[in-house]
Amino acid sequence: MKIPKVVRSIISSRLIKTYMAYCKDQDYDTFSRSTLYNILNVCIASQKKNLHGLDNTTADGMKAMDTLTDIIKKLQLFGLEEEKVEKLKNIFASANQHLKFEIKGHLATSSTCLDHCTTFSLSDSKSTQFRSTCAHEHSEGCTKCSIIDKSLLELSNTFQTMNSIPAEIVDEIDHDLSRAQEQIMTWKAHCVRTVHQDQAKQTVLGNLKPHQALIVMDWAMKFLPVRHREAQSDFFGKKGVSWHVSSVVTLDIEAEPEFKTNFNVHTLVHILELGNQGWFSVAHIITDLLQKLPLILPLVTEIFSKERQRWMLPLCAIDFLHPKYQCKWRLAS
Ligand SMILES: [Zn+2]
Ligand SMILES: [Zn+2]
Ligand SMILES: [Zn+2]
Numbered sequence: 169m170k171i172p173k174v175v176r177s178i179i180s181s182r183l184i185k186t187y188m189a190y191c192k193d194q195d196y197d198t199f200s201r202s203t204l205y206n207i208l209n210v211c212i213a214s215q216k217k218n219l220h221g222l223d224n225t226t227a228d229g230m231k232a233m234d235t236l237t238d239i240i241k242k243l244q245l246f247g248l249e250e251e252k253v254e255k256l257k258n259i260f261a262s263a264n265q266h267l268k269f270e271i272k273g274h275l276a277t278s279s280t281c282l283d284h285c286t287t288f289s290l291s292d293s294k295s296t297q298f299r300s301t302c303a304h305e306h307s308e309g310c311t312k313c314s315i316i317d318k319s320l321l322e323l324s325n326t327f328q329t330m331n332s333i334p335a336e337i338v339d340e341i342d343h344d345l346s347r348a349q350e351q352i353m354t355w356k357a358h359c360v361r362t363v364h365q366d367q368a369k370q371t372v373l374g375n376l377k378p379h380q381a382l383i384v385m386d387w388a389m390k391f392l393p394v395r396h397r398e399a400q401s402d403f404f405g406k407k408g409v410s411w412h413v414s415s416v417v418t419l420d421i422e423a424e425p426e427f428k429t430n431f432n433v434h435t436l437v438h439i440l441e442l443g444n445q446g447w448f449s450v451a452h453i454i455t456d457l458l459q460k461l462p463l464i465l466p467l468v469t470e471i472f473s474k475e476r477q478r479w480m481l482p483l484c485a486i487d488f489l490h491p492k493y494q495c496k497w498r499l500a501s
């Protein structure tokens with residue numbers, strides 16, 4: 169069976185409800201509810217991969233919060249006591265508030281708080297190249313930051329102890345709950361990465377020398393929807409032409425001494441009519457960029473990159489692209 173490439177924007181339970189209603193209308197039999205959930209579970213992976221991006225992560229996280237509120241309402245419908253409902257509602261309201269507005273202010277590149285130290289959170293236990301060690305102990309925890317994990321745990325525990333829910337609804341809640349949990353953890357991780365990357369960028373910019381440049385790259389598609397806070401999944405330009413934008417930041421050496429921190433920004437746009445937004449395209453774009461740069465900025469011999477994608481090009485791959493550049497690809501995520 170060929171699965172059409174469509175962008176799904178409604179939650180699974182609604183999708184299944186609609187589909188079952190349609191089947192009833194058309195007067196034919198369909199799979200059981202749990203089989204339909206299994207089908208959706210299989211399809212989800214490919215959907216997520218295509219649409220990963222900054223705005224999606226946040227928008228998905230916010231949607232997941234709505235899903236969790238719906239779940240609490242369902243539990244109430246099936247007999248959860250008023251007192252517990254209120255408690256769950258409150259704890260999720262705080263978790264939501266925290267993720268939306270506060271968590272970024274808590275995080276720091278170096279902190280003795282386990283929840284706040286981004287160096288600790290982002291260190292990869294499997295690879296020494298993606299890891300650094302803190303010079304301090306992580307002896308503290310933060311009650312506000314741990315409310316996120318706590319709220320999710322509390323809800324799934326409550327759900328598990330309830331036996332008054334019909335089997336088909338259990339399937340539905342189970343599916344929605346684990347998906348929402350995943351999205352919220354992804355949202356939290358995204359906040360950590362954003363803070364860490366911004367800090368790395370500030371450090372690079374603060375110490376930039378005249379022969380150095382910082383390159384910030386991303387697909388333009390990801391910038392556009394930010395303004396009206398739409399998920400990328402609602403944005404239909406995706407399938408068409410891809411714009412890749414590279415901003416090259418250098419020191420403005422002609423600036424007056426008192427403006428010594430002035431920067432010049434050169435923006436290079438690569439337009440791809442075909443090809444996807446994967447690493448292969450990016451490798452080509454970087455090759456082209458490094459060939460064009462000496463013509464535009466002859467002074468620059470060292471580059472820092474803030475790559476927005478989560479994967480990083482291996483150092484060696486960059487090194488032979490252009491012998492002139494002694495590349496310093498700063499690891500930011
Ligand atoms: Zn991301
Ligand atoms: Zn630390
Ligand atoms: Zn905190």
